Amino acid sequence: MKFLTALGLAAGGASKTIQEGLDREQRERDRAARSAEAAAGRQHAVDLLYKRRRFDQLDKLVEVQEALTALGLDENQIAANLGGGMANVERLRNLKQIANDNNIDFGSSLNVTFGQNFSPEDIEGGAVNYVQSNLLDARLEGKVYKNPYRTEVSDQLKALESIGDPVGFKKQIENQYNSIYRLEQLIDKGTNVEQNQKLVNQKRDLITELTKKYVEMEQTTGNTGLLASGYMSLALRKVKDAKKGAFGELIVSDNLGRVQKKFTGNYGRAFEAYLTSIDSIKNEIQAYSPENPNAISGGSAAFMNELTVNANTQLVNEYNLEYYQRIKQGAERDRDPTKVNKPKLISLTTMSDVDKRTLKAGDVVKHIVNGQAKYEIFRGFAEPNQANPTGIQFFFPQNPLDIYNPQQ
Numbered sequence: 001m002k003f004l005t006a007l008g009l010a011a012g013g014a015s016k017t018i019q020e021g022l023d024r025e026q027r028e029r030d031r032a033a034r035s036a037e038a039a040a041g042r043q044h045a046v047d048l049l050y051k052r053r054r055f056d057q058l059d060k061l062v063e064v065q066e067a068l069t070a071l072g073l074d075e076n077q078i079a080a081n082l083g084g085g086m087a088n089v090e091r092l093r094n095l096k097q098i099a100n101d102n103n104i105d106f107g108s109s110l111n112v113t114f115g116q117n118f119s120p121e122d123i124e125g126g127a128v129n130y131v132q133s134n135l136l137d138a139r140l141e142g143k144v145y146k147n148p149y150r151t152e153v154s155d156q157l158k159a160l161e162s163i164g165d166p167v168g169f170k171k172q173i174e175n176q177y178n179s180i181y182r183l184e185q186l187i188d189k190g191t192n193v194e195q196n197q198k199l200v201n202q203k204r205d206l207i208t209e210l211t212k213k214y215v216e217m218e219q220t221t222g223n224t225g226l227l228a229s230g231y232m233s234l235a236l237r238k239v240k241d242a243k244k245g246a247f248g249e250l251i252v253s254d255n256l257g258r259v260q261k262k263f264t265g266n267y268g269r270a271f272e273a274y275l276t277s278i279d280s281i282k283n284e285i286q287a288y289s290p291e292n293p294n295a296i297s298g299g300s301a302a303f304m305n306e307l308t309v310n311a312n313t314q315l316v317n318e319y320n321l322e323y324y325q326r327i328k329q330g331a332e333r334d335r336d337p338t339k340v341n342k343p344k345l346i347s348l349t350t351m352s353d354v355d356k357r358t359l360k361a362g363d364v365v366k367h368i369v370n371g372q373a374k375y376e377i378f379r380g381f382a383e384p385n386q387a388n389p390t391g392i393q394f395f396f397p398q399n400p401l402d403i404y405n406p407q408q
Contacts, residue, residue, distance in 0.1 A: 064084070065132070074107065155172075159176065176210075214230055246280070247273045271379070275395075278398065281311040289301075345366055356390075
C-alpha cells in the first residue's frame with residue numbers, strides 16, 4: 001500500500017512538472033507573440049512615419065517644381081533649380097523681373113551645365129523626375145544630393161541684380177573690368193581677335209548700363225551715402241580703364257601687380273596718352289554733371305566728384321610729375337659739360353625743315369627768353385601763323401582745377 005501511495009505521489013509530481021513546462025512554453029509563446037505584435041506595430045509606425053516624411057518632402061518638391069514651371073523655365077532649368085527650395089524660387093522671380101525691366105530674355109540668361117562624367121542623354125523619364133527621385137531619397141536618408149544639373153546666371157543679369165547691394169555691385173564691376181583686361185591680353189596675342197573683341201564691347205556696354213542704373217538708384221532713393229562705395233569703385237575703374245586704353249603697352253603690370261612704365265624713347269606717346277586719358281575723363285565728368293541738362297540718368301554730383309578725384313590722382317598729378325621730371329633731367333644734362341644728348345637749341349621764329357626733322361615728340365628743347373634758357377618738351381608742329389611762325393607745339397603742365405570745369 002505504501003508502495004502504491006509512493007508511486008501515485010511520484011506520478012503526480014511528474015505530471016505537475018510536465019504541466020509547469022507546458023505552461024512555461026505557452027508563456028514564452030505568448031511573450032514572443034506579443035513581442036512580434038509590438039515589433040510589427042513599431043514597424044508599422046516607422047513605415048507610416050517614413051511615408052509621411054516622404055509625402056511631405058515630395059509635396060515640397062512639387063511646390064518648387066510648380067513655381068519654377070510658372071516662371072517659364074524648361075525641363076533642364078527646372079531640374080537644376082529643384083533643390084534650391086522656395087528661397088531660390090524667390091531669387092529667380094526677382095531675376096525675371098529684372099530681366100523684364102531691362103528687355104532681357106530671362107530663359108536664355110539661365111545657362112544649364114552638367115556635372116563631370118554626367119550624360120543627360122542617358123536619363124530616362126526626364127531630367128525633373130530623375131533629380132526629384134534622387135533628391136527625395138537623399139533627403140529621407142539624411143544625405144546631401146549633388147545635383148548634376150547646374151544653373152549659371154548670365155553676367156549681365158547678375159550684375160543688374162547686384163545694383164541694390166553696394167558690395168555686390170562693386171564686385172560685379174571689378175569682375176567685368178578684370179574680364180575685359182584678360183580678353184584684351186588675348187587680343188594682343190592675336191587669339192580669337194574678332195570674337196574676343198565682341199565680348200569686350202559687350203562688357204563695356206554692360207558697364208555703361210550698370211553705371212546708368214546705379215545713378216538712377218541714387219535719383220530714386222536719394223541715398224548717396226549708401227552708394228558711395230560703388231561710386232568709388234566705378235570712378236577708379238573708369239579712370240584706370242581710360243588710362244590703360246590710351247597707354248597700351250607703355251604701361252604694363254607683372255604678376256604681382258607692380259606697374260612698369262616703358263617711357264624711355266616713347267615720351268611723346270606717353271604724354272599724348274596722358275592728355276587723351278584726361279580728355280576722356282573730362283567727357284565722363286561732363287556726362288554725369290548734374291548741371292548738364294543732358295546728363296546721363298540726371299547726373300550725380302557724388303559720382304562726378306569721385307571721377308574728378310581719381311582723374312587728378314591717377315592722371316593729372318602723374319602727368320605733371322613726369323613732365324617736370326623730364327624738364328629737370330633735360331636741364332641738368334644741359335648744364336653738365338660731361339653729358340651728351342643735350343637739349344637742342346631752337347628758335348621760335350625760324351626753323352629749317354632739316355632742323356624740324358631732327359626733333360622727336362617728347363624731346364626736351366631749349367630756347368632763349370630774355371637772355372635765359374627756357375626748357376620745353378616738344379610735341380609737334382601745327383600750321384604756322386603770325387603768332388607762331390614755325391608752328392611748333394609743346395606739352396604743358398596740366399592744371400588740376402581744369403578737371404573741375406570740363407566745359408571750359
